[in-house]
Amino acid sequence: MLDLINFYLVPGIVLGSIYALGAVGITLVFAILRYAHLAHGDLATLGAFLALAVVSAIGLPVYAALPVAMIVTAGVAVGVDRLFYDYLRERPKIVTVMASLGVALMIRSLVQVIWGVDAESYTRGISRPENWWGIRLKDREIATVAVMIGLVLALQLFLLRTKWGKAMRAMSDNPDLALLSGIDNRKVVTLTWIIVGGLCAASGYFLGLNTELKSLMGWQMLLPMFAAAILGGVGRIEGAVIGGLVVGIAEELSVLVLPSEYKAAMAFAILLVMLLVRPTGLLRGKVL
Amino acid sequence: MEWIGLLNYAVFMAIFIGIYALLAIGLNIQWGFTGLFNAGIAGFFAVGAYVSAILTSPYAEGRIGGFEMPVVIGWLGAMVAAGAIAWPIGKVCLRFRSDYLAIATIGVAEIIRLVIKSEDWLTNSARGITDIPRPFGDLPYVQSQLAYLAIVAAVLLAAYLLVERQIASPWGRMMRAIRDNETAARAMGKDVPFRRLEAFVFGAALMGLGGALFAHLNRAITPEAIDPMVATFLVWIMLILGGSGNNRGAILGVAVVWIIWSMSEILTDRLPAEMAVKAKYIRVFLIGLMLQLVLRFRPEGILPERQREAEISTDSAK
Numbered sequence: 332m333l334d335l336i337n338f339y340l341v342p343g344i345v346l347g348s349i350y351a352l353g354a355v356g357i358t359l360v361f362a363i364l365r366y367a368h369l370a371h372g373d374l375a376t377l378g379a380f381l382a383l384a385v386v387s388a389i390g391l392p393v394y395a396a397l398p399v400a401m402i403v404t405a406g407v408a409v410g411v412d413r414l415f416y417d418y419l420r421e422r423p424k425i426v427t428v429m430a431s432l433g434v435a436l437m438i439r440s441l442v443q444v445i446w447g448v449d450a451e452s453y454t455r456g457i458s459r460p461e462n463w464w465g466i467r468l469k470d471r472e473i474a475t476v477a478v479m480i481g482l483v484l485a486l487q488l489f490l491l492r493t494k495w496g497k498a499m500r501a502m503s504d505n506p507d508l509a510l511l512s513g514i515d516n517r518k519v520v521t522l523t524w525i526i527v528g529g530l531c532a533a534s535g536y537f538l539g540l541n542t543e544l545k546s547l548m549g550w551q552m553l554l555p556m557f558a559a560a561i562l563g564g565v566g567r568i569e570g571a572v573i574g575g576l577v578v579g580i581a582e583e584l585s586v587l588v589l590p591s592e593y594k595a596a597m598a599f600a601i602l603l604v605m606l607l608v609r610p611t612g613l614l615r616g617k618v619l
Numbered sequence: 620m621e622w623i624g625l626l627n628y629a630v631f632m633a634i635f636i637g638i639y640a641l642l643a644i645g646l647n648i649q650w651g652f653t654g655l656f657n658a659g660i661a662g663f664f665a666v667g668a669y670v671s672a673i674l675t676s677p678y679a680e681g682r683i684g685g686f687e688m689p690v691v692i693g694w695l696g697a698m699v700a701a702g703a704i705a706w707p708i709g710k711v712c713l714r715f716r717s718d719y720l721a722i723a724t725i726g727v728a729e730i731i732r733l734v735i736k737s738e739d740w741l742t743n744s745a746r747g748i749t750d751i752p753r754p755f756g757d758l759p760y761v762q763s764q765l766a767y768l769a770i771v772a773a774v775l776l777a778a779y780l781l782v783e784r785q786i787a788s789p790w791g792r793m794m795r796a797i798r799d800n801e802t803a804a805r806a807m808g809k810d811v812p813f814r815r816l817e818a819f820v821f822g823a824a825l826m827g828l829g830g831a832l833f834a835h836l837n838r839a840i841t842p843e844a845i846d847p848m849v850a851t852f853l854v855w856i857m858l859i860l861g862g863s864g865n866n867r868g869a870i871l872g873v874a875v876v877w878i879i880w881s882m883s884e885i886l887t888d889r890l891p892a893e894m895a896v897k898a899k900y901i902r903v904f905l906i907g908l909m910l911q912l913v914l915r916f917r918p919e920g921i922l923p924e925r926q927r928e929a930e931i932s933t934d935s936a937k
Contacts, residue, residue, distance in 0.1 A: 367718035369658070369725070415911050422918070425656055425717045429855065430914055432658060432721075436852055437907035440900040550848070554729060557722045592737040599726035606711050606719060619716045 333465045339583045345472045345541055347559075347579025348479035352534035353552055354559035354571035355483060356527040362503040362566030362617055363523050366424040370411070370435035371531060371556060376549030377438050378404040378532025379539040380446050386453050393453045394474070397536050401529040408528025409521055417520075424619075435550065443546045451544040475537045482533060483572055486526065490568070495522055503566050503617075555582065555598035562605050564616025573613060577601070623761075630764045636870075636877050637771035638832050642854045643861070643869040644778055645825030651863035651924070652786060653818040654798040655713070656721040660826055660854050661847035662728030665735060666704055667697035667827025668834035668844075672748040673741070675835075679750070682743045690754050694831045701827025702820045704731075709819040713812045720819075728847055736842045747841030751834055771832055778825060779866055786866075794818060849903060853880065856910050862920025871922060880906070 353375055360368040382400035385391050391399070415434055419427045460467035490496035495518070501509035502519050510516060534556075538548055559578045563570025578598050585597040610618045642660060649655040657663075671693035678685025688696075708727055712720040735742045742748065755766035785791055797804040797811050805811050834840040853876060861872020880902070887898035913920070 361718075367722055369721065418915060423654075425654065425721075426914060426918070428656060428718055428721055429859075430911060432852065432855070433907040433910035433914075435907075436848060437904050437911075439848075440904040440907065443900040444897050444904070551729075554722070554726045561719075590737065592733055593730075595733060596730050599723075599730055602723065602726060603708075603711050606715070606723075610715065619718055 337467050339587070340580065341466065341468065341472065343580030343583035344576060345475050345537075345579070346583060347576035348476045349534050349537045349541070349575075350552065350555050350559045350579050351572040351575025352479055352482065352530050352537070353556035354563065354575045355486065355568055356530040356534075357556050358560040358563065358565055358567065358571040358616070359499075359523055359527055361560060361619065363499055364416075364427075364520065365506075365619060366427045366431070367557070368527075369428060369431040369553065370438060371527075372549035372551070372553035373435040373438040373442075374404065374408060374411075374528065374531040374549065375535030375538070375552060376442055376544075376546060377407060377535070378528075379535030379544050379548065380442050380451075381532065382536045382539065383446070383451055383453060383544055393540070396453070397478070397533065400536055401532040404532035405525040405528035408524040408531065412520065412524045439546060439550065446544075446546070448546050451539075453540055453544075471537075471540050475541060478533065478537070479572075482530065483568065486530075487568055495519075499523060551595065554595065554602070555579070558598040558602040558605070561610075561612055561616075562601055564612025564614035565619070566616045567612065567614040570612055570614035570616060627761060627764065630761075630768050632877065632881060634764070634768050634771050634836060635881075636874050637768070637775045638829050638836070639854065639857060639877055640775050640870045640873045641778055641829035641832065642826050643858045643873050644775075644782055644866055645822040645829065646854055646858050647822075647863060647866055647869045648782060648818050648825070649822035650858065651865070651869070652791065652794050652798065653815055654717060655815060655819055655822075656717040657724045657819070657822070658721045658851060659724030659726075659728030659731075660851040661845055662724070662731040663701040663705065663823045663826035664830035664833070664845065664850065665728075665731055665847075666701045667830030668840045669735060669742055669748065669830075670700040670827070671697040671831035672751045672834045672840050676748055676751050679743065679748075682740055682748075684748075687752075690752060690835060693835075694828055697827040697831035698824040699827075701830070702824040705820045705823030706816070709816040713815040713819065728851070732842070732847055742842075745842060747839055747844070748834075749839040751838045751840065753835050753838050756838065767836060774828070774832065775870075778828075779870070782866060849906075852906060852910075853877075856906055856913070858920075859910060859918075860913050860920055862922040862924060864924030865920070865922050868920050868922030868924075872920065875921075 353371060357368060357371055360366065378400045381403050382396040385396040385399045386393055411434055415430050416427050419430055458469050458471060460469045490500055498509070498514045498519050499522065501514060534552070535549055538552065555578045559574035560571050562577060563572070563574030578601055581601060582594045582597045585594055589596070605612065642664065646657060646660060649657050673684050674686050674688045674696045675690055675693035676684055677687055704727065708723050712723045736744055738744065753767065754770055755763050758766060793804070793809055794814060797809060797814055801811055837844070857872040857876045858869050860876060861870065862868025883902050887895055887902065890898055
């Protein structure tokens, strides 16, 4: 039993928290801007490598690199929206999906030009897990889950309590009505990208912290993140978190029955089953 | 003899343009005429390549095979297999907006890549499948290349004529109606998800055929033969630049993009090794940027879709 927890459940929850951070961003873009953002994974890669640059060039401690990477990536996300998505707003949304695929390729090749294609990591050496009543946890695993919960709670508070959070929810629920009531669309879009960019960087950073940094790390997260967002219900923050955890745990548990190469197939299976059985997701989200 | 080398190179380029043109026409059926977003072109391409390779190649130790069927059967098999994989995906995803299909096709391509890389008994994993027969492969190099070019050109011409005919037919009109105004088409009693499924499977089959032509050209196929993201993206930029919704535009786009793409490879290969690696990624970056520029400044492409008379007359209804 303890082995099951130590070898499958704990890694699953950690991986699930990383997916959850990305899936919350995907669900926000899906619900507020109304398209599938395919550059999400590569934006996470960029965030992870920006943190690496902060650690190796400026020499900040590893945990201090996270906020810096989140802020810079948020800026990049807003810039990408202004440069490449903004003028497509009046066109069919699927054109923006295509543009985001192009952006994904651009970000990935930029990362490859600047940082190369070899695997990197934030710290050298092995971190030793500590024993908590038989359950072995590493510091960075606790940090991953704690920061995920903290960020999601902060985001929920922001969406529920503040004026701009309410504006974002209004845009998600009924854009026509929101615009009519005088909500500034441009500000909502910018705000969405700031939040989404920051969350992207966090998910990339924690993936890099718990495994290693590779130029394809984010692209390979794209499918599980989308599966998580759709599993939870598009537009539902708490749904994306549940979805992320389910997908992460399912991927780790799949090793028990499937060859480990097919971990990634688990997310795809979840995605197809949800679209087939309950496209609104567990928590009744939107279907575009 | 410098010009012989140049001629050989031109023939080689032309064969590739033919193969990519098949992919672009396949994508044109899906995106240009029906508005479906397929981000897994490389997956269907790989399925076609491997199925045809398995059907036609001689027996090899440790993997399924030894059927040694005629090449034509291999190509048909490639089309059927690619279509058969597209079918269930389309069935699940085409009830929704195309965003879901985009995600699902990325997933399919990823899973196909995993299967090819890890299933030894089926694809010989990393070593790939070799000794794939090539039509007219026994001739000397130049003649053999020319003969293969003729075959590719004939297949392309057949595909082009068939698709053009199909698009000019009532079926094509219905597809454009579904793309341009789904609600109206549905109100006219058209079975929208089923029609989309037809287009998706049909396009995927052409992509599988393109893969088969590629495998027989190289006589071998390995998992590393194509970079999935770059290959998929190249076909997209070819179609968008050439003009989606216009098959001639698609073929023109293929020629333009492929010539730029492979010429730039020759240039970057001459750089010192250190820079050549970076230049490779910069080329990919520029292809991504090119898509953004086309979407911004010329979204209809070089040769825009022909406006048909029936469509123009509807303008008065606005």
